[in-house]
Amino acid sequence: xxxxxxxxxxxxxxxxxxxxxxxxxxxxxxxxxxxxxxxxxxxxxxxxxxxxxxxxxxxxxxxxxxxxxxxxxxxxxxxxxxxxxxxxxxxxxxxxxxxxxxxxxxxxxxxxxxxxxxxxxxxxxxxxxxxxxxxxxxxxxxxxxxxxxxxxxxxxxxxxxxxxxxxxxxxxxxxxxxxxxxxxxxxxxxxxxxxxxxxxxxxxxxxxxxxxxxxxxxxxxxxxxxxxxxxxxxxxxxxxxxxxxxxxxxxxxxxxxxxxxxxxxxxxxxxxxxxxxxxxxxxxxxxxxxxxxxxxxxxxxxxxxxxxxxxxxxxxxxxxxxxxxxxxxxxxxxxxxxxxxxxxxxxxxxxxxxxxxxxxxxxxxxxxxxxxxxxxxxxxxxxxxxxxxxxxxxxxxxxxxxxxxxxxxxxxxxx
Amino acid sequence: xxxxxxxxxxxxxxxxxxxxxxxxxxxxxxxxxxxxxxxxxxxxxxxxxxxxxxxxxxxxxx
Ligand SMILES: Cc1cc2nc3c(=O)[nH]c(=O)nc-3n(C[C@H](O)[C@H](O)[C@H](O)COP(=O)(O)OP(=O)(O)OC[C@H]3O[C@@H](n4cnc5c(N)ncnc54)[C@H](O)[C@@H]3O)c2cc1C
Ligand code: SF4
Numbered sequence: 048x049x050x051x052x053x054x055x056x057x058x059x060x061x062x063x064x065x066x067x068x069x070x071x072x073x074x075x076x077x078x079x080x081x082x083x084x085x086x087x088x089x090x091x092x093x094x095x096x097x098x099x100x101x102x103x104x105x106x107x108x109x110x111x112x113x114x115x116x117x118x119x120x121x122x123x124x125x126x127x128x129x130x131x132x133x134x135x136x137x138x139x140x141x142x143x144x145x146x147x148x149x150x151x152x153x154x155x156x157x158x159x160x161x162x163x164x165x166x167x168x169x170x171x172x173x174x175x176x177x178x179x180x181x182x183x184x185x186x187x188x189x190x191x192x193x194x195x196x197x198x199x200x201x202x203x204x205x206x207x208x209x210x211x212x213x214x215x216x217x218x219x220x221x222x223x224x225x226x227x228x229x230x231x232x233x234x235x236x237x238x239x240x241x242x243x244x245x246x247x248x249x250x251x252x253x254x255x256x257x258x259x260x261x262x263x264x265x266x267x268x269x270x271x272x273x274x275x276x277x278x279x280x281x282x283x284x285x286x287x288x289x290x291x292x293x294x295x296x297x298x299x300x301x302x303x304x305x306x307x308x309x310x311x312x313x314x315x316x317x318x319x320x321x322x323x324x325x326x327x328x329x330x331x332x333x334x335x336x337x338x339x340x341x342x343x344x345x346x347x348x349x350x351x352x353x354x355x356x357x358x359x360x361x362x363x364x365x366x367x368x369x370x371x372x373x374x375x376x377x378x379x380x381x382x383x384x385x386x387x388x389x390x391x392x393x394x395x396x397x398x399x400x401x402x403x404x405x406x407x408x409x410x411x412x413x414x415x416x417x418x419x420x421x422x423x424x425x426x427x428x429x430x431x432x433x434x435x436x437x438x439x440x441x442x443x444x445x446x447x448x449x450x451x452x453x454x455x456x457x458x459x460x461x462x
Numbered sequence: 463x464x465x466x467x468x469x470x471x472x473x474x475x476x477x478x479x480x481x482x483x484x485x486x487x488x489x490x491x492x493x494x495x496x497x498x499x500x501x502x503x504x505x506x507x508x509x510x511x512x513x514x515x516x517x518x519x520x521x522x523x524x
Contacts, residue, residue: 089516089517090516092517115468115517115518116518116519120512120520204479358513389476394473401475448474448475448476448492449476449488449490451476452479455480
């Protein structure tokens with residue numbers, strides 16, 4: 048009889064997986080191993096409130112973990128789960144059902160949950176480490192916050208959601224902010240040209256500058272002090288004054304510890320629609336690291352880097368794993384296809400952009416409600432994303448919460 | 463079951479309303495309102511609502 052499930056990764060996905068295992072009746076031992084020193088906490092505020100709120104600017108990481116909004120609620124059922132923190136799993140031997148941590152501990156498991164998420168990609172340029180930041184963890188946010196003082200020249204490389212949120216936060220703190228983005232508009236892929244340009248103009252009105260169609264070729268020190276970052280040099284030779292550089296150029300899945308097991312790790316961990324890893328009964332994956340097919344959008348397995356997915360995949364993965372571990376129940380019923388509706392939001396200055404479904408690769412984009420005239424921030428604009436006449440996504444920018452709610456229901460039947 | 467929402471933290475995401483429409487809704491003025499002592503039969507959906515709140519503003523006590 049199986050006796051221990053180990054969850055590797057102690058963030059949103061890991062916590063929700065542990066909770067769902069208990070909710071679904073797993074009464075055996077349950078251990079969560081996490082690389083960070085903190086219990087699971089909420090990441091979205093890191094690029095928003097944690098950077099800008101003056102009332103929390105003096106809090107330490109340990110205090111912020113419990114701060115409203117940053118704290119993740121833990122269900123009572125996980126009280127007896129052991130959290131092994133500040134420890135990374137170095138390698139896994141799936142055929143032996145054992146894990147090895149970087150500090151040399153061996154952990155045997157009967158069931159394994161992979162919840163190791165992502166880490167930021169970095170620019171392949173050496174030097175100026177003290178002035179370069181990426182944002183994934185609470186410790187990252189605290190380090191960055193300390194440098195965002197009024198008048199500081201901040202260059203944000205990457206105009207995706209996280210880059211634009213950091214730009215807005217730094218601008219609110221009185222920094223002089225420039226976003227460098229290789230595409231023709233920030234957030235172009237998820238939003239489409241028209242909405243992306245509208246949000247760009249909104250940022251510019253608040254004081255953020257954009258260098259579009261450009262990338263970074265090198266970094267330069269100051270004339271007075273060559274050891275301190277002074278400028279970011281772009282591929283067209285332009286030098287942008289920079290005291291601080293924020294790299295928001297995407298992420299890589301944390302999968303190296305799974306190497307040597309014959310798994311497809313080409314973009315996260317490949318799972319089936321049950322969140323089972325390559326047909327193994329006792330290994331599942333959840334959250335940002337999991338690449339799985341969503342029948343709503345065809346059969347291609349994809350990773351989804353949105354907050355709602357760790358909880359959705361944890362539900363599915365927990366029932367799959369418990370079924371896999373209890374031989375008695377094997378094959379008794381075929382569960383319904385797992386087709387979660389992806390949803391995301393992004394808060395920039397005082398505007399919320401909230402989306403549902405898939406917006407990339409649309410072949411037609413249509414304004415369903417409102418428009419891009421001045422006033423869109425308060426009135427709200429609703430944009431539909433279509434592929435061959437099927438609506439695959441909707442984004443609402445600005446407007447009221449009730450308006451956003453109404454449009455999600457539009458998508459319930461989307462496929 | 464007692465449900466409270468930290469209204470200082472609630473950021474009107476509305477996710478709770480999808481998970482537990484019997485308990486949470488937006489009032490006419492756009493503010494979130496909720497049933498503070500929902501029936502025990504709604505526990506699973508209220509737990510769900512608390513899980514999916516992006517700012518984790520919902521508390522459940524017995
Ligand atoms: C700054 C920021 C802002 C965001 N804002 C939004 C937003 O507004 N809206 C939205 O929808 N989404 C947002 N997201 C995305 C959302 O936070 C993620 O989708 C979510 O955190 C994914 O959770 P996860 O548990 O899958 O992975 P992660 O949160 O990445 O957790 C993985 C954990 O595993 C640990 N780990 C990695 N390797 C190992 C190992 N070998 N051994 C042990 N532990 C390991 C890591 O240290 C980490 O703690 C934001 C993300 C960031 C970083
Ligand atoms: S999900 Fe959370 S933030 Fe959103 S309305 Fe409900 S309580 Fe408020």
